[in-house]
Amino acid sequence: MPNTSAENNFILVVDDTITNLEIISESLTDEGFEVATAMDGQKALQQIQTRLPDLILLDVMMPVMDGFVTCKHLKNHPETKDIPVIFMTAVADTNSKVQALSLGAVDYITKPFHKAEVLARISTHLQLRNLTKNLEKRVIERTDELNQALQDLKESQLQLVQQEKMSVLGQLMSGLAHEINNPVSCLYGNLGHTLTYLQNMSHLIDLYQQHYPNPVPEIQNEINEIDLEYLRSDLPNLIFSMKEGIQRIRDISKSLRIFSRADTENKIQFNIHEGLDSTILILKHRLKSVGSRANIEIKKDYGNLPLINCFPGQLNQVFMNILANAIDALDESFNSNYADDTQALITHIPQIIIQTMLSEDKSQAVIKIRDNGLGMSQENKARIFDSLFTTKPVGKGTGLGLSISQQIIVQKHGGKLEVNSELGKGAEFIINIPVK
Incomplete structure (x- = not known):
């Protein structure tokens, strides 16, 4: 047989x-x-x-x-x-x-x-060959498994470090906002009283001038010296300017509190537009002109979104990663590629356009963040969400921002994060988050 x-x-x-x-x-x-x-x-x-x-x-x-x-x-x-x-x-x-x-x-x-000898030798060497093949296959598979495990461990460690850094940063921002808020609230409230006192004193001066139109020379000289009419007209302007400055600090403090919201174990209702606005305000210093790049314009086209059931702190981290990357892309585009092209610098204004809307079936909140930089190659686009992948210089990027962002959107929120980009046509990140 x-x-x-x-x-x-x-x-x-x-x-x-x-x-x-x-x-x-x-x-x-x-x-x-x-x-x-x-x-x-x-x-x-x-x-x-x-x-x-x-x-x-x-x-x-x-x-x-x-x-x-x-x-x-x-x-x-x-x-x-x-x-x-x-x-x-x-x-x-x-x-x-x-x-x-x-x-x-x-x-x-x-x-x-001798037939038996030939068959025995052939059988032995075929068995050895099969054992060798299986062993080689198992070694390769095991090596691949170990390499993947090592890669996963490295990524997990880096992600933990990144998340811990964001947690510490959030605590620092929250504490800073709290410390700023108390004296700023005091100043803001007292400025209102100061303006009232000033108006009362100004009314009193009017009465004096009405009933005593001819002051003694010493008082008249002092009025001329301090230019009383100019002081009376300019002092309210100064108070209003200080009030606007303090209001700006209050807005920043509020943005810090919104951005650094500590997430609980369960999702909570959150205003997406507040998260976007707070992130933009925190990044506002980076929107100013740098080198040959002009100020970056932020164009907002907000739709009518309901409160979204989510983890606000993590969602703000996603907005921060995408917006910071867009600013980096515009910096690179204008300072490296348009630096010697004056006409391009004049006509090509750096922009970040943010749109929000509901999906057609009303079940998803859609956030689109688009820049008009140089975009990316198809090869880079295919790897953009890979952990540790970055096109930035050493020391400027960890390659974790978009990888963690995808985890937050997909795994934590059951949503979707996509990118559309072509070389020369900028990049657009599209976030879909279930409303409920």
Whole structure:
């Protein structure tokens, strides 16, 4: 009965004697092997181009190309170097055996053949070959698993560091906003009283001038010296300017509190537009002109969004990452690519356009953030969300911002984060977040 262990094993027999080929082929076929034959080394090499055998039985003494030369060719090519070669020889001298083994053969068989011996040697070397293949495969798989585990560990560590940094930054912002808020509120409230007192004093001066129109020379000189009318007209303007400045500080303090909101275990209702506005305010200093780049224009096209069920602190982190990247892209575009093109600098105003809307079925809040920088190549676009991938110079980017942003949107909120970009046409990031 055929040997089931031989099934699917393909053996090439190379011998210039037809009788030997017939005997060996018949014996191997009876055992269930697939068999092909060749009568010299050159034909054997040609036949291998069509299908690689699992084992080769190779005669030593052959015309055109003998077994030693054929074996050398086999071992010099990556595709065939691992195929087990068993030499068949009528020469039993030690030198021939040593030469055969030194060329990479795994064994040799001395003619005349003993069927049981041939089958036993073939079976042994096929088993060894299969074990080697399986071992190599397992080593490669295990190595890949370990490399992936190491990569995942590195990414997790970096993400933990990044998240901890954002947490500390959030606490710092929250504390700073609280400390700023108390004295600013005091100043803001007292400025209102100051303006009232000023108006009262100004009314009193009007009464004095009405009832005592001719002051003594000393008072008149002092009035002229301090330019009383100018003081009375300008002092309210100063108070209003201070009030606007303090209101600006209050807005910044409020933005810091909104941006640094600590997330609870459960999602809460949040105004997306407040998160965007607070992030823009925090980044406002980066919108000012730098080098050849003019001030960056922020264009907001806010739709009618309801409160969104989300983790506000994490969502603000996403807005920060995308907007900061857009500013970096505009810096690079204008300072590197348009620096020598005056006309381009005049006509090409750096812009970031933010749109919000509901999806057609009203189930998703859609936030689009688009810049008019140089965009990105398709290769970079395909890797933009890969952890540790960055096109920024060393020390400027970690390659974690967009990777973490995608995790926050997809895994934490069940949403979607996509990018549309072409070279020369800017980049647009599209965020979809379920409303409920």
